[in-house]
Amino acid sequence: MFRIVAATAALGLALGAALLGSTAKAAAAVPFPAVVTLASAGTCAGEISAVALPGHGVAAIYLRGTFMTPVPQPACVATTTIAWRNLDSGTSGTAGADVTGSPGGRPGPIAGAVLPTGPGRVEAWISTVPLPHLPSMVSFTVG
Numbered sequence: 001m002f003r004i005v006a007a008t009a010a011l012g013l014a015l016g017a018a019l020l021g022s023t024a025k026a027a028a029a030v031p032f033p034a035v036v037t038l039a040s041a042g043t044c045a046g047e048i049s050a051v052a053l054p055g056h057g058v059a060a061i062y063l064r065g066t067f068m069t070p071v072p073q074p075a076c077v078a079t080t081t082i083a084w085r086n087l088d089s090g091t092s093g094t095a096g097a098d099v100t101g102s103p104g105g106r107p108g109p110i111a112g113a114v115l116p117t118g119p120g121r122v123e124a125w126i127s128t129v130p131l132p133h134l135p136s137m138v139s140f141t142v143g
Contacts, residue, residue: 029051029052029053030051030052030053030054030138030139030140031049031050031051031052031138032049032050032051032052032124032126032136032137032138033136033137033138034047034048034049034136035047035048035050035080035126035127035128035133035134035135035136036133036134037078037128037131037132037133037134038078038128038131038132038133039065039067039076039077039078039099039101039128039131040067040069040073040075040076040077040078041131042131042132043069043071043073043076044067044068044069044073044076044078044101044103045067045068045069046065046066046067046068046076046101046105047065047066048063048064048065048066048078048080048099048126048128048136049063049064049065049066050062050063050064050126050136052124052138052140054122054140054141054142054143055142055143056119056142056143057116057117057118057119057142057143058114058115058116058117058142059084059114059115059117059122059124059140059142060112060113060114060115061082061095061097061112061113061114061115061124061126062110062111062112063080063097063099063110063111063112063113063126064099064101064107064108064109064110064111065078065099065100065101065107065108066101066105066106066107066108067101067102067103067105067108068103068104068105069103071103072103073103074103075100075101075102075103075108076100076101076102076103076108077098077099077100078098078099078128078131079096079097079098079099079128080096080097080098080099080111080126080127080128081094081095081096081126081127081128081129082094082095082096082097082113082115082124082125082126083124083125083127084115084117084122084123084124084125085122085123086117086118086120086121086122086142087120087121087122087123088119088120088121089118089119089120091117091118093115093116093117095113095114095115096113097111097112097113098111099111117142118142119142119143120141120142121139121140121141122139122140122141122142123137123138123139124137124138124139124140125137
């Protein structure tokens with residue numbers, strides 16, 4: 001599943017660079033460890049896979065959920081918070097994205113957010129507060 005997310009994210013970054021006329025090389029994708037979480041007010045459980053794609057002064061975050069549920073329902077939803085901190089400049093911020101998935105264990109559509117981190121070393125965390133979860137953190141460098 002991560003390969004699909006990473007390939008889609010890399011394609012999105014490449015298309016974005018082409019549309020903006022950038023000649024810079026695409027940055028390497030940085031995968032987050034899976035976020036294990038409840039979703040849809042606790043009626044679903046599963047994981048959110050994510051990847052960070054550092055760019056020029058920003059980082060794109062792509063997320064995808066895979067959930068299971070014993071209760072019949074059309075979809076499972078987890079609202080994520082992506083918190084970040086630039087270790088070099090001291091700036092920080094948050095972004096959010098709703099991650100959905102079918103309750104049958106099939107991966108849902110890709111959600112995303114753009115973090116205006118500025119250049120430097122960045123730490124980013126994904127959580128699904130107030131739902132019970134195991135958060136995820138990565139570090140990467142933005143050009």
